[in-house]
Amino acid sequence: MSSSGEDRTKKWYDTSIKVAKEYGGKISVMPKVPVKGLRDFSIYYTPGVAGVSLEIAKNPNLSFELTWRWNAIAVLTDGTRVLGLGNVGPEAALPVMEGKALIFKYLGGVDAVPLPIRVKSKEEFIAVAKAIEPSFGGINLEDIESPKCFYLLDTLRKELNIPVWHDDQQGTAGAILAGLFNALKITGKSISDVKIVLFGAGASNIAAARILHAAGANYKNMILIDSKGPLHAEREDMDKLMLNNPWKYDLALKTNKERSKTVEEAMKGADVLISASTPGPNVIKKDWIKAMNKDAIVFALANPVPEIWPWEAKEAGARVVATGRSDFPNQINNSLIFPSVFRGALDVRARGISDEVIVAVAKEIAKYAEERGITEDYIIPTMEEWEVYPRAAAAAAVEIVKEGLARVTTTYNEELERARSIIAKSRASMEKLMKEGLIKELPAELMR
Template sequence: MNKFEEKNKKVIFIVDDDHDLVESTKAILENSNFKCECAYSAKEFLDNVKQVKPDLIILDIMMETEVSGLEVVNKLRNPDRDSEFYDCSKIPIMIVSSIQQVLELNISEIAGTKLLPVDGFFEKPISLKELIYQAKTLTKTVSLEDLLAKATKPGEDAMILHPFYNGKLSVIPKCCIRNFDDFAIWYTPGVAAPCKDIHANPEKVYEHTNKSNFVAIVSDGTRVLGLGNIGPEAGLPVMEGKAILFKYLGGVDAFPICINAHKPEDIIQMCKWLTPTFGGINLEDISKPKCFQILDTLREEMTIPVWHDDQQGTAAVTLAGLINALKIVEKTKENVKIAMIGAGAANIAISRIMITAGFPAENIMMVDTKGILHKDRKELNTPETKEKWKMCITSNKEGRKGGIAEALKGADVCISLAKTGPNTIKKEWIASMNKDAIVFVCANPTPEIWPWEAKEAGAKIVATGRSDFPNQVNNSLGFPGIFRGTLDVMASTITDEMCIAAAYELAKCAEDKGLSEEYIIPRMNEFEVFPREAVAVGMKAIEQGLAKINLTRDELYNKSAAIIRKARAEIDSLQNQGFIELPACEDEK
């Protein structure tokens, strides 16, 4: 067994008054790399379950002991908030019964319902293959090989499906074409009338065209994902993918504009030239430090909203996760000490957004490749590194010096967007943090420290950038809803306060479903996240006097939700009718 599997073993608690069955089940599971704890009565189990903290419970439903298996299920599944078993309420339960009991109690019908709230059942004698399969499924067991295979599969599929579709985007009309006579309306001669109307009233462009829902995804390809400077052509598949997320999650018609221009002033001018067509600009994968200059200049000089997802998007989603993590560990933003590992565009923006949201700058320490930022780092007092220098003079009140290890000592929070790991951050450094530490390690594809190692070192909550671990900090939770709300009220810009409003609504979406150490931020497949986020952003724009359209909260929600639902329905319809062809392998799933 490799080190990953040993550290990541799942714990299964077997509860049965049949000693032979317990021992045989234990042997089977341990042979499949599970760790097992056993109890021969319900009372023994209840006395120990909190200490064991199992990942799965296998329970004889009809044990002939002083407490029955049914009573155990009820205690675990329906606890009061002050019950000693409250923390155990979400542990998966598999029940074991004889065929006779299954029939008498109608278990096959009621398992998984309110009458018997369990996750499945086995009939005695237990099938070896079924036992292992269910145990792996319910504990979400994964080996290092499984993870590596999962990590490489999207790339393998992409090399098949990108040429299969010859790209990911096309242009489809949104107006009716009843017959060929309609072309006289949509094009010449009829189109001259709206042209004249716009010429006389430039704002009418938002009525007569799709400008109000058009966003340009502008990139020079100098910092694409983890690939670096690969150029605009090689960056185009990423921008097409971004456009799909914009459409499906936010109902936004986004279009990739990959440009062969790399000077800040040229990119700025290019964005200005695009203004007549697009209602917003999304800057993407542009290297630092020029990304700061480009965003700041365009936000100041443009009449349409400009957004840099690597900065503002990452900041909004990270703040959302941090808001909820602090609630779980019962700490406040005013008092926590934060170590930020990495001083790139993302962490610079996160620090700015956090400070605007009320986190004291003096409680933040940022580390770049040469160590902690502090007032004596005079080499950073240059136009090219002015963002870092600002952190030097506003953060790190105690003037601490050193590297990552020194920054993490006594910190409550670690936010790392640094070199892909593992071992960028060491276990002993996490162990030096304060009790109930919060650790965000967001490098992709490999986090700076594996989540289980951070947990072993004392971290209470761990978030990563990966979808196969809990608490994924995913920009896709941010930009679709934020742009939806911005466009729906025709806001002239996207302020930091609008990003913060989005972050708090994201956090509230997760809180409404029930926070836990492994659920501090919503998942991308939760529909309500995006219209709710749009409402928060739009209402903040109205409050700040930046909106051209004033809507009530309900009007804004209904508008946003309808647009998003329509976008998804259109894609589903094209697939269902065969106009978007499904790959052959889809039929085999």
């Protein structure tokens, strides 16, 4: 990063620290029932509430109807890989989880509870997640180191009866897919035919490979590249991967049919490059992009600096370029995905969120952009396009119902309306609180 970039980052750090101190964190619990006097607590608390308890004791699924559970999720982390900071521990993860919870509330109307936990092993993590299941309608796993995150997600998806989601895997993969659908439309290519290079083999690209496959891409036409080069079935470290990262091992067996052994070989004739590796620039070389097929699609997703600057990728022949940044066109942003997916999942009291749900949501987001007219510089909606959230929520809900993963049924239009109204209400209450001065304006001197 340039020194001016570092200065800017430092300025954001300072502001965030002051704001955190000023407000004492970012979220709080807000009642949703009227309280006009202490007598009302006979309804909300004892003796009345015992009646609600007895009903739920008879049928635990009623906890989704008679408590906040239907709209509540945990943002669960062990603090082992917080942002790009590494293993900073659960306490240091708390402000990040608070921020995530704020986004959940603001964009999805979801009551998200930040929950960093102190655990020593993955088994202990599983035990905690299982133990808190009765309190929540879903669990969002966050900022957990790889490959542990794969084990946790796979195990919890199997063993819990509420949706478990890991944004670094599914959220990012969903956003990539949404952008890719439209990039393929622009270039007139088909997902089942394209050669896809996934540069970086961390949580998001390993999940992306699986989600791309669920969307119709062929494993044989994909190549994953890590710090040692392209993965393939004969690579020297295969046994090590088998023991330490079976997810990566599995993909090494399924992908790279052409057995490319170098990055240069892999890039030759590729149609799509999805890079989720280390901050650039110059991590992706222009020559590699020059070796790609005509009308190449390049997603350079590292933050804060993409692996290659968009203009450089274009100079090298890329037709569609996306990054993770909001100040360039085509921001591949998982904030488009997770609030909506959980909105839809919670509204049908989902038992789980399958990969097909992610594909359906990505399609809907792509369709939304397409209806507005896609171009090389507009393949995916921006975060400010509010209508995309209820649309994506409706697509998620309908797919969850279709797959038999829902406790209650709904239709697309019904969920669209419900999601719109829940999200609008969430935003309206915040606006009202700000207007009344109960949430104070950010101090002007901090915003300079």
